Amino acid sequence: MxxxxxxxxxxxxxxxxxxxxxxxxxxxxxxxxxxxxxxVEVVRPTYQREAGKLVMTIAGNKLFKTAANAMDVLKKLPGLEVGGDGSLLLSGRVTPAVFIDGKPMNMSAEEWQHYLTNLSPDMIAAIEVINNPSSQYDGEYKGIINIKLKPDMTLGWKGMVSTSLQQNNYRQADNNGLFTYKTKKLAYTARVGYTTGTTVRRYNALQHLANANIMATNTKMVTHNNNYSIQLGMEYVVKKDQQLELLLRTSHINRTMNSFNTLHATDSLAKQVAFSTTSNNDADPEQHNYAANLNYTARWGRTQLQVLTSLASIGNRQGEDIQNKNALTGDLLEYWQTRMKNDIFIRTAQADLSGELGKGKWRAGAKLALTATRNSLHYDTLNTANQFVTDSNRTNTFQYDENVYAGYLTYERKLNKFNLTAGLRAEHTHSIANAVTLEAVTKRNYLTWLPSLNITYDLTPNQQLNLSVSRRITRPTFPFLNPFRFYFSPLNYWIGNPLLLPSKTNALSISYSQKAFTVSATLGREKDPMTRYPEYDATTNILAYLGRNLPYNDFANIETSIPLVVNKWWCMSNNIGGYYRKDQTPYHGVTYTIPITWFTISGSQVFTLPKGFTFDVDYYYSSPAGDGLYFGRPVSYIDLSLQRSWLKGRLNTKLNYNDIFNTYRIQRIFREKSIIDNRLAHWFGLRRVVLTVSYSFGKSTYKAKQLNKNEEENRAGM
Incomplete structure (x- = not known):
C-alpha cells in the first residue's frame, strides 16, 4: 500500500x-x-520556458518521431487542441496566429491547413508557443504558434520527397517535396505540395419542434480534393550584415462537395411521421491564393533593422445546386442554385528597429495593414413555372475595407536576477462594412492602447519564474461580419453581423519551469466577446445562428507539461490542463452567467523497439465542457504510430492508426430546453490508417559559415 x-x-x-x-x-x-x-531520469529540455514562451525541440526528438505531418506534431503540444476540422485552439479559448520563422504569413485558414498537412516534421527545428504576446506583436494576436524550420547550413543541393496515404471508407494522398540549393551568397528553396482524394464528415441533430414534433437531421458531406501549392524562396547576402529575402507562393484548393441530408419528423411519441425530406447539395468550392513577401534585415554595430512587406490575394469561388424532395412521395419541394464570389486583398508593411540604451535594450516599430474584401452571393430559385428566378431575400453584395496603423515601443533591462520588458502599442483602426444590397453601411474609427509587461526571475540556473500582463484586441473576422446565409441543412444556417464591435482582452499569466517540467496559469477578462447564438422560428422550424457581442467573459486556466525518460527504450510526455470560463449571456430576456469548468489530459508514450522501430501511443481526453448556452459532451481519441528509418536515415516510413476507437466527435446540447430543445453532433471521420514514406537525397559539400543573426532571432532562440 x-x-x-x-x-x-x-x-x-x-x-x-x-x-x-x-x-x-x-x-x-x-x-x-x-x-x-x-x-527516474528526466528527459533533456525538450520543453523550455523562455521569457513568456514555451519552446519545443522537434527535430531529433523521440516524442515527435512518429508524427506524419506538422498537424500531428501540433496535436502533441501542451495546451494546444487540433480540432477535427483542422482548427487550432490554444489554452481552451484562443485561436492562435501561426508564424513561420518568426514572421506572420498572410494565409487563409484553408491554406494554413493545407500547408501544415504537407509539412514534414523532419523540416521543423522547433516550435514556440506564446500564450500572452507582448506589445511587440499585433494586437489581434492573443496567442502565437511560431514554427521554426530547420536551417540548412550546407552548401550544394539537397532534397526531400514524401507521400502520405490515408485510408478509411475513402482515400486521400498528401504529397510534398523540398529542394534547396545554396552558395555562399545565394540560397534557393522550392516547396511543392499536392493533395488528392476524399474526406468525409457528418452532422446530426435532434430537435423537438414547437408543435411537439421530433425532427432528426442527418447530413453526410463527402469532399473530393485536388489541391496543390508551390513556394519559391531566395535569400541573398548583400553584405556581411545585410540580407534580402524574397518569397513567392501560390496555392490552389479545388474541391467538389456532395452533401446528402435527411429531415425526418415524427409526432411526440416518435410513432407517426409528420414529414420526411431529402436534400442533395452539390458544390464546387475553389480557393486560389497568390502571395509575395520581400524582407530586409541589416545590422550596424548594435543597431538592427528588419523590414517585412507582403502582398496577398485570396480568391474564393463556389457554386451550389440544392434540391429538396419529399422522401415519401419523391416530389420536388425546393430547388435553388447559388453563385458565390469572394476576393480578399491584403497589403502589409512592417519595420522594426532595435538597439541598446544604457544597460538595456530598446525596440520600436511601425506597421501598416490594408485589407479589402469584395463578396457577392447570388441565389436563383426554381418557381412554379419551372424557371429559375433571382431570390432577392437571400441575394446580397458585401464589401469590407479595413486599414490598421500601428506603432510600438518596448524596453528591456536586466536587474540582478530579474529581466524586465515593458511595452506600449497603439493601433488605429478604420473600417467600412457595406452591405450593398441591404443599403446598410457601418463605419468604425477607433484608437486602441495596448500595454504589456513581462518579468522573469531566475530562481536558480535551472529554475525560472515568469509573469506577464498584456492587453489585446480582437477585430471581427470576415465570416463574422458577412451578412450572407450559409446552410448546414435546409432548416439550419448561420449568418454574419456587420455591426459587431471588436473585443478587448486583459490577461495575466504566471509560469514556473524547472528543467523539463513547466506549469503555467492564466486569468483575465474579455469585453465584448463575439459569439454565435441560435434563434428558432416556431412557424418555419428554421434554426439560424446569428452573430453578436456579449458583455464579457471571464476565463482562467492552469496547464502543466511533464516530458520524461523512464529508461532507454521508453519515454513519455504528459500534458494536463484545467480551464474555467464564465460568459455573461443575455438571451430571450434572461442573462445567463453559468461557470464552465473542464479539464484535458493528453500525452504520448514512445517505445524504442528492436530493429530500429519506434512505437507511439497518443491520447487525448477533454471532460464535459460547453458555454453559457450549450452543454458539451466529453471528447477523446487514441492514436497509434509505428516508425522506422532505412538506408542510413535517408528513407523514413511511418504507419499511423488514428482515433482507433472512433470516439472523436463534438456534441452539444442546448441548456434551456423551454426555448430550444436541441442537440447536435459533428463527426469528422478521423478514424483512418495513414502510411507516410519520405526520402532525402542530395550532394551537399561542406558547411557554410553561419550568418550573423539579428536581435529578433537571438531573442527567439533561432
Whole structure:
C-alpha cells in the first residue's frame, strides 16, 4: 500500500514516472524511495520556458518521431487542441496566429491547413508557443504558434520527397517535396505540395419542434480534393550584415462537395411521421491564393533593422445546386442554385528597429495593414413555372475595407536576477462594412492602447519564474461580419453581423519551469466577446445562428507539461490542463452567467523497439465542457504510430492508426430546453490508417559559415 501511494505521489506531485521492480520482500520506506528515484531520469529540455514562451525541440526528438505531418506534431503540444476540422485552439479559448520563422504569413485558414498537412516534421527545428504576446506583436494576436524550420547550413543541393496515404471508407494522398540549393551568397528553396482524394464528415441533430414534433437531421458531406501549392524562396547576402529575402507562393484548393441530408419528423411519441425530406447539395468550392513577401534585415554595430512587406490575394469561388424532395412521395419541394464570389486583398508593411540604451535594450516599430474584401452571393430559385428566378431575400453584395496603423515601443533591462520588458502599442483602426444590397453601411474609427509587461526571475540556473500582463484586441473576422446565409441543412444556417464591435482582452499569466517540467496559469477578462447564438422560428422550424457581442467573459486556466525518460527504450510526455470560463449571456430576456469548468489530459508514450522501430501511443481526453448556452459532451481519441528509418536515415516510413476507437466527435446540447430543445453532433471521420514514406537525397559539400543573426532571432532562440 505504501509503495502504491508513493508511486502516485511522485507522479502527481513530482512529475516523475517510476519503473517498479518485481519483489515480494518488504523494504524500509527510505530504501524504496532511494531505489525508485535512482530509476527516474528526466528527459533533456525538450520543453523550455523562455521569457513568456514555451519552446519545443522537434527535430531529433523521440516524442515527435512518429508524427506524419506538422498537424500531428501540433496535436502533441501542451495546451494546444487540433480540432477535427483542422482548427487550432490554444489554452481552451484562443485561436492562435501561426508564424513561420518568426514572421506572420498572410494565409487563409484553408491554406494554413493545407500547408501544415504537407509539412514534414523532419523540416521543423522547433516550435514556440506564446500564450500572452507582448506589445511587440499585433494586437489581434492573443496567442502565437511560431514554427521554426530547420536551417540548412550546407552548401550544394539537397532534397526531400514524401507521400502520405490515408485510408478509411475513402482515400486521400498528401504529397510534398523540398529542394534547396545554396552558395555562399545565394540560397534557393522550392516547396511543392499536392493533395488528392476524399474526406468525409457528418452532422446530426435532434430537435423537438414547437408543435411537439421530433425532427432528426442527418447530413453526410463527402469532399473530393485536388489541391496543390508551390513556394519559391531566395535569400541573398548583400553584405556581411545585410540580407534580402524574397518569397513567392501560390496555392490552389479545388474541391467538389456532395452533401446528402435527411429531415425526418415524427409526432411526440416518435410513432407517426409528420414529414420526411431529402436534400442533395452539390458544390464546387475553389480557393486560389497568390502571395509575395520581400524582407530586409541589416545590422550596424548594435543597431538592427528588419523590414517585412507582403502582398496577398485570396480568391474564393463556389457554386451550389440544392434540391429538396419529399422522401415519401419523391416530389420536388425546393430547388435553388447559388453563385458565390469572394476576393480578399491584403497589403502589409512592417519595420522594426532595435538597439541598446544604457544597460538595456530598446525596440520600436511601425506597421501598416490594408485589407479589402469584395463578396457577392447570388441565389436563383426554381418557381412554379419551372424557371429559375433571382431570390432577392437571400441575394446580397458585401464589401469590407479595413486599414490598421500601428506603432510600438518596448524596453528591456536586466536587474540582478530579474529581466524586465515593458511595452506600449497603439493601433488605429478604420473600417467600412457595406452591405450593398441591404443599403446598410457601418463605419468604425477607433484608437486602441495596448500595454504589456513581462518579468522573469531566475530562481536558480535551472529554475525560472515568469509573469506577464498584456492587453489585446480582437477585430471581427470576415465570416463574422458577412451578412450572407450559409446552410448546414435546409432548416439550419448561420449568418454574419456587420455591426459587431471588436473585443478587448486583459490577461495575466504566471509560469514556473524547472528543467523539463513547466506549469503555467492564466486569468483575465474579455469585453465584448463575439459569439454565435441560435434563434428558432416556431412557424418555419428554421434554426439560424446569428452573430453578436456579449458583455464579457471571464476565463482562467492552469496547464502543466511533464516530458520524461523512464529508461532507454521508453519515454513519455504528459500534458494536463484545467480551464474555467464564465460568459455573461443575455438571451430571450434572461442573462445567463453559468461557470464552465473542464479539464484535458493528453500525452504520448514512445517505445524504442528492436530493429530500429519506434512505437507511439497518443491520447487525448477533454471532460464535459460547453458555454453559457450549450452543454458539451466529453471528447477523446487514441492514436497509434509505428516508425522506422532505412538506408542510413535517408528513407523514413511511418504507419499511423488514428482515433482507433472512433470516439472523436463534438456534441452539444442546448441548456434551456423551454426555448430550444436541441442537440447536435459533428463527426469528422478521423478514424483512418495513414502510411507516410519520405526520402532525402542530395550532394551537399561542406558547411557554410553561419550568418550573423539579428536581435529578433537571438531573442527567439533561432
Amino acid at each position: 505504501e509503495r502504491s501511494f508513493l508511486l502516485v505521489v511522485l507522479l502527481l506531485c513530482g512529475g516523475f514516472t517510476i519503473q517498479a521492480q518485481d519483489t515480494l520482500s518488504p523494504k524500509p520506506a527510505d530504501t524504496i524511495r532511494h531505489k525508485l528515484l535512482k530509476e
